[in-house]
Amino acid sequence: MTKSTRVAGAALVLGSALLASACGDGGSGKPSSSTTSSASPSTGSATHPSAPTSTTSDPNSPATRARAMVDQYFSVSDRCLFDPQSAPMTCFDGVAIGTELDSLRNTLTSAKTAYTKQIGSTQVISVKQTKIDLTNKPKETPPSIPIVTYSVCFDVSKVNIVDYQGKSIVPPDRKPRAVETVAVANYQYPKATGWRVAYTQPTGKTC
Template structure:
């Protein structure tokens, strides 16, 4: 629409402008602005596009890492079952030893239970696993060899035995006065059914001559 401030060059042009203005006022709503609807129309609202989400893939463990993790889960269970086996050796079910140990380790546990029974000893308290470090992993499997290759993980295990006591039938403690409260053992964990995940067992232990940690 022609603005009133423009300099018109002819009367005819002024008449046309006046006619157009009156027509605009007569067709609009009462009290409506005479400014063109096109000038007052708001631009359509824009919708922001959703921000795409990114998913970080979970890293896959290596076979060696999986073996170490399984070994570290089994070692505390081994000491827990070992403690229970001598707390009441006459009632303990020796089949439980096979759930945590195999090979020479299960033989050692069986012999200890038998010794406690013969000497009428009982234990109280428990062994605490303080740390498991320096893992050495060998996943070769060949059971036909002599000696066989068995997947294994070896760890240095620091245990705290300060809360573990052993008494005779009269309640007298059998723990030597010079017993070290913290001991560093070397523990081997093997899997004769590898890669079966739940077949890891303690295969041997080495007290390393009383090393401390």
């Protein structure tokens, strides 16, 4: 599976910032102690009020729990990058697992190394369930894990990534909106709190 459109984009600009930093300061990759960021604190909320909520009456049903995790995933993945230097590597453990968790941790590591941070939050515009499969046979080869798949439209027009001087490193041609597939799995099924985003995959579409 490929990385999230947001995560892959962040990793790309963070990698570029790290390279530029290394070339400019003898390879240490760190700003001088006298340098302070001119970026203002994030004012973007880590919530996504525009996203529709599940209408399932049972709060512990698979559909309700998996759908709620989509919002939590976007909120937490944003929040952990607001202040990377203070964020622990376990920051994403409550919302992601598998390849998606690896991608998020790699992005956080890059942000810590390059002294970059995110300003503003991703806005979830719409979430459409496209598939649900609750087959639970974890001991089979290959294993079958309960998974709910969504098509998510999100907006990053208010999201900026800045370097340690407060300068934006977001490519000017970044599209404000995109659609990606978000798969939420439960490796502890039927435990209601076991849902995590297992992978995200860009569709190449806008919304």
